[in-house]
Amino acid sequence: MPDTNYYWYKLAEHVNELDFAGNNIAIAVVNGKKICIAKYNNGLYGFAYKCPHAGGIMADGYINPAGYVVCPVHRYKFDIQTGRNVSGEGYYMKCWPVRMTEDGIFIGMK
Numbered sequence: 001m002p003d004t005n006y007y008w009y010k011l012a013e014h015v016n017e018l019d020f021a022g023n024n025i026a027i028a029v030v031n032g033k034k035i036c037i038a039k040y041n042n043g044l045y046g047f048a049y050k051c052p053h054a055g056g057i058m059a060d061g062y063i064n065p066a067g068y069v070v071c072p073v074h075r076y077k078f079d080i081q082t083g084r085n086v087s088g089e090g091y092y093m094k095c096w097p098v099r100m101t102e103d104g105i106f107i108g109m110k
């Protein structure tokens with residue numbers, strides 16, 4: 001995906017500044033909006049704070065071994081890289097790319 005489509009917001013200087021709690025999901029505020037940042041397989045992924053189904057707090061869910069975030073309310077699963085609802089209910093979770101560079105950690109939004 002070409003960089004020019006995104007504005008890259010700085011999340012932190014270093015990954016250690018993000019608080020991943022016990023479930024590898026941190027909460028960040030970007031442009032006044034709460035979002036989730038997940039740590040998975042040495043990568044970081046940004047996605048919606050609330051579930052597109054009925055507003056469950058995704059930060060209270062967990063990331064399963066396949067890289068899907070599981071909503072704590074009805075356990076629908078979403079791919080953290082694409083937002084695709086992999087458990088088949090037909091919802092789409094908003095997600096954003098995250099980059100780790102020497103200058104810090106950035107999230108790309110349009």
Ligand code: FES
Nearest residue numbers: 051054056071074
């Ligand atoms: S609110 Fe998330 S699955 Fe229903």
